[in-house]
Amino acid sequence: MKHHAAFGLAMEDIDAVVVEDSKPMQTILRSILLSFKVARVRVFDSVDEALEASLAEPPNVILTDWRMAPTSGYQFLRLVRHRHMEPLCYVPILFITAHGTRPLVDKALRAGAHHVLVKPVSPSTLFKRLRWLLNDDRPMILEHSGFYNIYGIQKTMDEQAEKMQSLAGARLHHRIATQKRAEVEDAVEAAFDKKEPEPRNAFASTRKGRAKDEQQDKPRQSAAARHIRNAGFAAVKGIKVH
Template identity: 50%
Template structure:
């Protein structure tokens, strides 16, 4: 097993390849990497050209957009993790995207990404990520014809189980809530019916009988 190429390296020792089709993003990332003290920065607007350059001179870190054409970030990761790509297969990759979802993160990690960042990102976020990467001691493991990051599969399996547990707990809570509401409605109906039954029946004739009687006596007495 082998540690990634940036392990133990300070930003001033890094050679970073950044791939993004957006010129604005390229400029921003170059500025942030320079502020972080990165020694060398190479910027490309598509994965194919970047891959050719990296095969000739492997970097120590790859920063890549996920949604690229014609070669996507996923396809790039799958290519560089092939054992035939050594030593490029041991370069850590950080995926950057403005459309980050749980399935996308899982797919990126399974393909060999070390981290995922969300656009737009700040200089402090990028610097923290590079610092974390320098201390990430996970090793590469060969599975079939490709290298994977040790522990990723187990981590994703644990997260999936935890997520399923949360979903099941939420469903159970909703069931209890609905059941409680139904019981409360039944109780309210019973109480309301009981109140109706216990309420005294008021007869209009009973209410007005004394008055009718008084009027009749007055008529008989001629008043």
């Protein structure tokens, strides 16, 4: 196992190669790197040019775009990491891309990239990443596939993927629970919002019911009253009423 080509160096000792097909971005990255007082900056428009120059004079670090034609940044990474490219295979590679999606980052790091930065990159962010890189003591190992890679990177990425999957599951569970709670709250609110009979209506209904009952009792009451009245008349006349 061997450390990458930039490990333990000072910023002033760095020989950097930039592979970027955008002229404005080339200018920006060159200016930023020179402001760090690095020893050397070489800029190339394509992978083919950068690969040829890097094989002749291996740099200490490579900064490259991801989407380039005809050879992409990922293809460049795989070419560099092949065991037949020694000592170039030990050079750390940092991607600077406008398409820093999670699948892209996962693919780049699993293939041997040391870091992925998203455009537009600030000088302070790039400086911190380079500082981190100079102290990154993870060794390079030769895999069974014939490509060099960072020791332990596959395990690290698997653990991160598992954590993300667990987090995604937890978020899904929380979303479902929140939805169910909202449904229950809506149901309870709807139940309480049902209009109950108002007191006046209830009173009117009660009066109406009583009036109906009184109306039904009226014939019975009238018959009783007539009986009492007739009994009174009969008593006056001395007649027995049965």
